[in-house]
Amino acid sequence: MAALQNSTLDAMKNNQPQLLTEWIKGLEANGATRNLKEQDLKQQTAEFLHLVVSGLEKGNGQNVAAPGWDEARQYLEKLSHSRALLGQDSHQTASFIFSLKGPVFGLLQSHYKDNPAVLAEQLWEVSELLDALGMHTIRTFQKSREAVIKRQQEELLELSTPVVKLWDGVLALPMIGTLDSQRTQVVMESLLQRIVDTGSEIAIIDITGVPTVDTLVAQHLLKTVTAIRLMGADCIISGVRPQIAQTIVHLGLDLQGVVTKANLADALKLALNRLGITVSKTV
Amino acid sequence: MSPRSSGTHPINIEQDVVLARQLARKLATECGMRLIDLTKMVTAVSELARNTMVYGGGGDMDWQIIDENSRVGLRLTFRDEGPGIPDIKLAMTDGWTSGSGLGLGLTGAKRLVDEFELDTAPGQGTRITITRWT
Numbered sequence A: 001m002a003a004l005q006n007s008t009l010d011a012m013k014n015n016q017p018q019l020l021t022e023w024i025k026g027l028e029a030n031g032a033t034r035n036l037k038e039q040d041l042k043q044q045t046a047e048f049l050h051l052v053v054s055g056l057e058k059g060n061g062q063n064v065a066a067p068g069w070d071e072a073r074q075y076l077e078k079l080s081h082s083r084a085l086l087g088q089d090s091h092q093t094a095s096f097i098f099s100l101k102g103p104v105f106g107l108l109q110s111h112y113k114d115n116p117a118v119l120a121e122q123l124w125e126v127s128e129l130l131d132a133l134g135m136h137t138i139r140t141f142q143k144s145r146e147a148v149i150k151r152q153q154e155e156l157l158e159l160s161t162p163v164v165k166l167w168d169g170v171l172a173l174p175m176i177g178t179l180d181s182q183r184t185q186v187v188m189e190s191l192l193q194r195i196v197d198t199g200s201e202i203a204i205i206d207i208t209g210v211p212t213v214d215t216l217v218a219q220h221l222l223k224t225v226t227a228i229r230l231m232g233a234d235c236i237i238s239g240v241r242p243q244i245a246q247t248i249v250h251l252g253l254d255l256q257g258v259v260t261k262a263n264l265a266d267a268l269k270l271a272l273n274r275l276g277i278t279v280s281k282t283v
Numbered sequence B: 001m002s003p004r005s006s007g008t009h010p011i012n013i014e015q016d017v018v019l020a021r022q023l024a025r026k027l028a029t030e031c032g033m034r035l036i037d038l039t040k041m042v043t044a045v046s047e048l049a050r051n052t053m054v055y056g057g058g059g060d061m062d063w064q065i066i067d068e069n070s071r072v073g074l075r076l077t078f079r080d081e082g083p084g085i086p087d088i089k090l091a092m093t094d095g096w097t098s099g100s101g102l103g104l105g106l107t108g109a110k111r112l113v114d115e116f117e118l119d120t121a122p123g124q125g126t127r128i129t130i131t132r133w134t
């Protein structure tokens, strides 16, 4: 297989400022620079071009898995990770590398203008190399992205058990977000445990932060309510907005005598009432 | 209104059901649906998308914003290549479930929308199209 010639490497090495200018222009044109500071972009392009040149100088060819490309690979991994955190998609991150092709091809075209056979061969070599580096970016980008999502999911799971004591004997459980089965299970268990620990008589499940109440959510709620009742405590569901109430009716859900309230304040009022506590203004 | 008025959303894992609801919410908002209608439509999506995932073994949700004769609406089709529903009448009975659900998803979804069309046969997969006008 033909290899990348020293002459090609020299051309790239000696024309870095020109390549960088054109590369940045290309990136701006296809929108890959959104959310990026100009300063960072300048630095990233310069650093990466330098790594490509030095990787080639070490004679690694296009095998980007070879040890000589370690530095370039690590750099791309860092870059992918930081861009995933910025919320960029893999398309934008890969464009970063693919956009370097245009300037390099232009350079080689004038460099080898008298030798079309070598030009074609060298274009192919450079193209293969940049494709391989681009693919590496996409792969690592996806990994970073998955890691970010996984971390967010775990954070959510941890955040998901805020059982709040509102009054002696009254616990509130504000549910927020999507009640997928795994999370609901965790929330439910911790509520039941806190009822036992505090000897509470009334639990208020607040669903103000739950955008959709469907049959699965209802099933989870009903199971929780049943368990609370079995423990000898009472349960009120609050945060049943008008649109949620209507939807529940249309779905045909039977809330089995569960007391519901439109908001948490009303639920607390009812709970205090049941405990025989009256709250009044001091005059 | 969105420049694109139709598209497809995959429904394969739990996460996709969440995303399908979010997409439906966004589309319904673009259609100018009232909060109450939007909530009903999104709840129907939740039911049908989960059925597609659980019973259909995964599939797609096609979406289309309809803008015709001075009325605007959102039409969604849930498609899967799963086992299909052998007894439609039974499946469309309140409280009947072949699994461990409440058996209210299909019938509830039907009551939550303006138009409901079910096309299924054993071994032929399932297609459910729902429409809600604004």
Ligand SMILES: Nc1ncnc2c1ncn2[C@@H]1O[C@H](COP(=O)(O)OP(=O)(O)OP(=O)(O)O)[C@@H](O)[C@H]1O
Pocket (backbone or CB within 6 Å): A215, A216, B047, B051, B052, B055, B056, B080, B082, B083, B084, B085, B091, B092, B096, B097, B098, B099, B100, B101, B102, B103, B104, B105, B106, B107, B126
């Ligand atoms: N896409 C599908 N493919 C095959 N069978 C289906 C499909 N959708 C529904 N079914 C069948 O119809 C039955 C009724 O569905 P329905 O959504 O009404 O109830 P469910 O999913 O069992 O419980 P839930 O009340 O939690 O939705 C299901 O139990 C299942 O057997």
Ligand SMILES: [Mg+2]
Pocket (backbone or CB within 6 Å): B047, B050, B051, B101, B104, B105, B106
């Ligand atoms: Mg269902």
